[in-house]
Amino acid sequence: MNTKTVRSLAAATALLGFSAVSAWAQDVPAGYPADYAAIIEAAKKEGTVSIYTSTDAAQSQKLQDAFTAKYGIKIAYNDLGTNGAYNQVISEAAASQVTADVVWSSAMDLQMTLVQDGYAEEYASPEAANLPAWATYKNILYGTTVEPIGMIYNTKALTEDKLPKTYADLITFLKDNKGELQGKVATFDPEKSGSGFLNHSNDAKNRPDFWDLAKAMGDDGVKIYSSSGGMKETVVSGENVIAINIIGSYALDWIKESPNLGVHFATDYTPAFSRLALVTKGAPHPNAAKVFVDFMLSKEGQSLLAEGGLPSVREDVSAGLNIKTLNERVGGGLKPIAVDEGVLEYMDQMKRVQFLNDWKAALGR
Amino acid sequence: MSTHAQAPAALPMTKAAAEKKYPAKMPRHGNASVYRTVVIGLLAIAVLAPVGLIIYQSFLSAAFFSPRAKFGLDAYRYVFTDRNFYKALGTTAVFSFGMVAIAVPLGGLLAFLITRTDIKGKRLLEILVLVPMFISSIVLAFGYTVSVGPTGFVSLFIRGLIGFVPWNIYSLPGMILIAGLSHVPHVYLYVSSSMRNLPSDLEEAARTTGASIWQVSRDVTLPMVLPSLIFAASLNILLGFETFGIPLVLGDPNGIMVLTTYIYKLTTLFGTPTYQLMAVVAVVLILITLPLVWAQRKLLKNARKYVAMGGKGARVATLKLGRGGQVIALSIIGFWLFVSVVLPIGGITVRAFVDAWGEGVNLFAQLTFANFDHLLEVPSLVRGIINTVILSVVGGAVAVGIYLMVGLAGHRNWGASNTLLDYIVLLPRALPGLVIGLAFFWVFLFVPLLTPLRPTLISIFVAYVVVGLSYGLRLLQGTLLQVAPELEESARTTGATIGRTWKDVVIPIVRPGLAGAWALIMIIFLREYATGVYLMGAGTEVIGSLMVSLLQTGAMNTIAALSLISVVLTGAGLALALRLGAKIHD
Numbered sequence: 001m002n003t004k005t006v007r008s009l010a011a012a013t014a015l016l017g018f019s020a021v022s023a024w025a026q027d028v029p030a031g032y033p034a035d036y037a038a039i040i041e042a043a044k045k046e047g048t049v050s051i052y053t054s055t056d057a058a059q060s061q062k063l064q065d066a067f068t069a070k071y072g073i074k075i076a077y078n079d080l081g082t083n084g085a086y087n088q089v090i091s092e093a094a095a096s097q098v099t100a101d102v103v104w105s106s107a108m109d110l111q112m113t114l115v116q117d118g119y120a121e122e123y124a125s126p127e128a129a130n131l132p133a134w135a136t137y138k139n140i141l142y143g144t145t146v147e148p149i150g151m152i153y154n155t156k157a158l159t160e161d162k163l164p165k166t167y168a169d170l171i172t173f174l175k176d177n178k179g180e181l182q183g184k185v186a187t188f189d190p191e192k193s194g195s196g197f198l199n200h201s202n203d204a205k206n207r208p209d210f211w212d213l214a215k216a217m218g219d220d221g222v223k224i225y226s227s228s229g230g231m232k233e234t235v236v237s238g239e240n241v242i243a244i245n246i247i248g249s250y251a252l253d254w255i256k257e258s259p260n261l262g263v264h265f266a267t268d269y270t271p272a273f274s275r276l277a278l279v280t281k282g283a284p285h286p287n288a289a290k291v292f293v294d295f296m297l298s299k300e301g302q303s304l305l306a307e308g309g310l311p312s313v314r315e316d317v318s319a320g321l322n323i324k325t326l327n328e329r330v331g332g333g334l335k336p337i338a339v340d341e342g343v344l345e346y347m348d349q350m351k352r353v354q355f356l357n358d359w360k361a362a363l364g365r
Numbered sequence: 366m367s368t369h370a371q372a373p374a375a376l377p378m379t380k381a382a383a384e385k386k387y388p389a390k391m392p393r394h395g396n397a398s399v400y401r402t403v404v405i406g407l408l409a410i411a412v413l414a415p416v417g418l419i420i421y422q423s424f425l426s427a428a429f430f431s432p433r434a435k436f437g438l439d440a441y442r443y444v445f446t447d448r449n450f451y452k453a454l455g456t457t458a459v460f461s462f463g464m465v466a467i468a469v470p471l472g473g474l475l476a477f478l479i480t481r482t483d484i485k486g487k488r489l490l491e492i493l494v495l496v497p498m499f500i501s502s503i504v505l506a507f508g509y510t511v512s513v514g515p516t517g518f519v520s521l522f523i524r525g526l527i528g529f530v531p532w533n534i535y536s537l538p539g540m541i542l543i544a545g546l547s548h549v550p551h552v553y554l555y556v557s558s559s560m561r562n563l564p565s566d567l568e569e570a571a572r573t574t575g576a577s578i579w580q581v582s583r584d585v586t587l588p589m590v591l592p593s594l595i596f597a598a599s600l601n602i603l604l605g606f607e608t609f610g611i612p613l614v615l616g617d618p619n620g621i622m623v624l625t626t627y628i629y630k631l632t633t634l635f636g637t638p639t640y641q642l643m644a645v646v647a648v649v650l651i652l653i654t655l656p657l658v659w660a661q662r663k664l665l666k667n668a669r670k671y672v673a674m675g676g677k678g679a680r681v682a683t684l685k686l687g688r689g690g691q692v693i694a695l696s697i698i699g700f701w702l703f704v705s706v707v708l709p710i711g712g713i714t715v716r717a718f719v720d721a722w723g724e725g726v727n728l729f730a731q732l733t734f735a736n737f738d739h740l741l742e743v744p745s746l747v748r749g750i751i752n753t754v755i756l757s758v759v760g761g762a763v764a765v766g767i768y769l770m771v772g773l774a775g776h777r778n779w780g781a782s783n784t785l786l787d788y789i790v791l792l793p794r795a796l797p798g799l800v801i802g803l804a805f806f807w808v809f810l811f812v813p814l815l816t817p818l819r820p821t822l823i824s825i826f827v828a829y830v831v832v833g834l835s836y837g838l839r840l841l842q843g844t845l846l847q848v849a850p851e852l853e854e855s856a857r858t859t860g861a862t863i864g865r866t867w868k869d870v871v872i873p874i875v876r877p878g879l880a881g882a883w884a885l886i887m888i889i890f891l892r893e894y895a896t897g898v899y900l901m902g903a904g905t906e907v908i909g910s911l912m913v914s915l916l917q918t919g920a921m922n923t924i925a926a927l928s929l930i931s932v933v934l935t936g937a938g939l940a941l942a943l944r945l946g947a948k949i950h951d
Contacts, residue, residue: 086637
C-alpha cells in the first residue's frame with residue numbers, strides 16, 4: 001500500500017468539497033481530519049484488529065458489534081486478564097511476533113509500564129480533545145472509562161441510613177460495629193489483585209487516614225478476596241455484610257438484579273480508575289488499531305461502553321452513566337486517578353514491598 | 366505364523382546373507398529399540414523443553430527474554446528466605462497427605478464394590494462416581510460454598526434445625542475433606558481398570574474356603590491391585606501439590622496459603638509478573654516429584670509379581686454381597702455421592718439458575734434463564750464451548766493414540782530409556798497448570814517452526830497431552846503390564862516381530878482399556894483450566910480457561926452457567942463412552 005498516493009488522493013477528495021462524495025469519505029466522522037479517510041481505507045484493507053484486554057467480552061460486546069458493523073473490520077478479542085495481557089505483549093515483542101494491535105486494560109500501572117518500556121506507539125487520536133485532560137497521556141495512552149471505587153452491602157443486614165457518609169465515618173462505623181461486623185467485612189487482597197493494589201495504594205497516597213481504615217478492617221477480622229465478583233457473591237449470600245473498595249461500576253449493574261445488594265459511596269471521597277487503551281509498537285494492523293481506539297473514544301463508542309456498564313469519560317454521552325452523572329450518583333466526591341507517571345509510584349519494588357508489609361501489619365497478619 | 370513356516374533355515378548361512386535373504390520381515394534382533402528411542406526421545410523433548418525453560422528461568426534475575434536478565438541465584442535467595450514460602454510448603458504437605466489419606470482408601474473401596482461384587486445399579490454407579498472429576502476444582506469449591514458455605518442452602522437448613530452450622534469449609538480440614546472426596550474418582554479409575562481385568566478364580570477360591578467378603582478384598586484383591594493403588598496414591602500426592610482451585614476459593618479469604626496460591630500471588634506481588642520466582646517454586650515442586658517417582662519405581666520393580674491376566678480364563682465373575690452387604694455398600698456409596706456430587710453439583714445448578722442466593726433469599730423467586738441467555742449472546746463464550754468439545758472428544762482420542770504409542774515404547778523395556786520415561790511422565794503433573802501453560806506459551810512463541818501453531822488449538826492440545834501424560838500413560842501402562850509375558854513370548858518364539866506381537870496380541874487384549882482411557886482423557890481435557898490461560902486467544906477459547914479469566918472480574922453468573930454446561934457435556938460424553946466401552950467388553 002502506497003500511503004503517499006492514498007494521502008494525495010484523500011487530499012484531492014477533500015479539495016473537491018461537499019459535492020464530491022466518495023464511497024469511503026462518508027465514513028469520516030465529523031471533526032476528524034480529512035486525511036482520516038485514508039486511515040479508514042487502510043484499516044479496512046487490514047480487515048481485522050486484535051485486542052488484548054482484561055474486559056469481559058460481555059461488557060464490550062455492543063462496542064465490538066457496532067465497530068464491525070460500521071467498518072467491516074473483524075475483532076479478534078482476547079480476554080486475557082490484566083497480567084495475561086501484559087505478559088503476552090512483552091513476550092510477543094521479545095520474540096518479534098507482535099500480534100496485539102490494541103491493549104485495553106484496567107491495570108493503569110501495567111499500561112503505563114508498557115508505555116515507559118517502549119511497547120506502545122504514539123498516536124494522536126482526533127477524539128483526544130473530547131476527553132478530560134487527566135484521561136490522556138502524551139498522545140499515547142487514553143482513558144476510556146471512569147469507574148468508581150465503592151462499597152457494597154447486604155440490604156438485609158444493613159440499611160442505607162446506617163451507612164457511613166464520609167471516609168472518616170467509615171472508619172468510625174467499622175470501629176463502632178466491631179461486634180456485628182466481626183468476620184463479615186470483605187476487601188481486595190492487594191497481594192493477589194492488581195486492581196486491589198491500585199485501589200488501596202491510591203487511597204494511601206490521597207488519604208492520610210487510610211491506615212486507620214486498614215487497622216479498623218483488621219480489627220473486624222476482614223476477609224480478603226482477589227476479585228470484585230468474588231466479594232459480591234459473599235455479600236449477596238450474607239456471608240459478608242459489607243465489602244470495601246470494590247469496583248463500583250460493576251456494583252451499579254449488580255444491584256439492578258440482586259434484590260438484597262446495595263451499593264454505597266463516601267460523599268467526600270470516591271476515587272475512580274480508568275481502563276486505558278494504547279496502540280502497540282509494531283502492531284500488525286496499525287490503521288485498524290487507530291480506528292478502533294478512536295471509535296472507542298467517540299461519542300458512539302462511549303455510549304455503547306456505558307450501556308455495557310462502563311461509565312463514560314465524556315460528558316456528552318447520554319447512555320448509561322457519564323463522568324458528570326456518575327459524580328452526582330456517588331455524592332459529588334468523584335476523584336479520578338490521573339493517567340500519568342503517578343500510577344508508577346508503587347512499581348518501585350522497595351516501595352511496593354514496604355506498602356504490602358505495612359498493609360499486613362495494619363491488618364494484624 | 367507364516368513367517369515361522371518360511372524360516373526352517375535349512376542351509377547354513379552367514380549373518381549377512383541371512384539379513385539379505387530375510388529383510389525387515391524377520392525378527393532378527395528381537396527388539397524395537399529404534400521405535401522406542403524415537404518415541405521416548407520425542408516425548409522427552411515435548412516434556413523437557415518447557416521444564417528446561419522453567420529451570421533456566423529460575424536462575425535468572427528477570428524474564429528470560431528481557432535484556433536485563435542476569436544469571437544468578439537471587440530468585441532462590443528470595444524464595445528460600447521468605448517466611449511465607451515455608452508456611453505455604455508446610456500447609457501444602459499437610460493438605461496433600463490428608464487428601465491421599467481420604468481419597469485412596471475410599472477410591473479403592475469403591476472400585477472393589479463396583480467391579481468385583483454384584484452391587485446393584487452398577488451401570489449407573491459407574492457414571493455417578495466419576496462426576497466429581499468432571500468439574501474443575503475451582504468450580505467444585507464454588508459449588509460447595511453455595512450449598513454448605515456459611516450461608517449455603519444446606520447450612521441454613523441445618524442451622525434452622527439445630528441452631529448452628531457444625532462445619533466450616535473455609536478451614537484446612539474443610540479443604541482437605543473436600544479435596545479428598547473430590548479426588549476419589551481419580552483413584553477409582555486407576556484401581557477399577559486393573560480390578561476389572563483380574564481373573565476371579567482366586568477370589569472365588571477364597572470365598573469357597575469361607576473367607577468373608579472383606580477378607581477377600583483385603584487379602585486377595587488388594588495385593589493384586591497394589592500397583593494401581595501405589596500409582597494412584599503417588600499421583601494424588603502430586604495432584605495435592607498442584608491443586609489450585611480449592612485453596613484459592615476456600616483457603617484464600619482466611620489467608621490459608623499453599624504453594625500454588627503462593628505462585629499465583631507472585632504474578633501480582635511485585636506489580637509486574639516475577640517469572641523467576643514462579644520458576645523457583647516450580648523447580649521446588651520438580652525436586653519433590655523426583656524422590657516420589659524413585660520410591661514408586663523401587664516399589665514396583667518386580668512388575669511380574671502383579672501379572673494377573675493370563676492367556677485364558679480372564680472372565681470376571683462377581684462376588685455375592687448378600688442382602689446386608691448390599692445395604693451397607695449402597696449406603697456408603699450413597700453418602701459419599703451425596704457429599705461429593707449432590708452438594709457441589711446442587712450448588713452449581715442452583716447458582717446457574719439464580720442471580721442471588723443466601724441468607725433471606727427465596728431461591729424460587731430468583732429462578733431465571735438469564736445467565737444462559739447472556740452467555741449465548743457472547744460469541745467468544747459460545748466458541749469456547751465448541752472448542753472445548755473438539756479438544757476433548759477429538760483431541761482426547763488422538764491423545765489416547767499417542768499415549769498408547771508411548772506406552773508400547775515403554776512396554777517390557779528395562780533399559781535406560783525406560784528409566785527416563787518414568788521420570789519425565791510425572792514431571793509435568795507436578796507443575797501447576799498455570800506455570801506449564803506459560804512455559805508452553807513461550808515455547809510456541811520463541812521456537813521458530815512452532816510459531817504458526819500458537820494461535821491454533823494445536824498448541825493447547827500439545828500442552829494438554831503433556832499435562833495429561835501421567836494419567837493417560839499410567840492408565841495404559843497399568844493395563845499393558847497385566848498382559849502376561851508368556852503370551853508375548855509365545856508370539857515372539859513363533860517368529861512374530863515385536864510390532865506384530867503388539868498389533869496382534871497386546872493391543873487386542875488391552876483394547877477394552879482404550880475406550881475407558883479415551884473417556885478419562887476426555888474428562889481431563891474438559892475440566893482442565895489453568896493450562897490454557899496463557900495459550901488461548903481469540904478463536905481458541907476453552908471453557909476452563911475462560912472461567913479463570915472471568916474469575917478475575919468475578920462474573921459468577923457466567924461462570925456458573927459455563928460450569929453447568931461443562932458438567933452436562935461431560936456427562937453426555939461419558940455416557941456415550943461407557944456404551945461403547947460396554948460393547949467392547951461383551
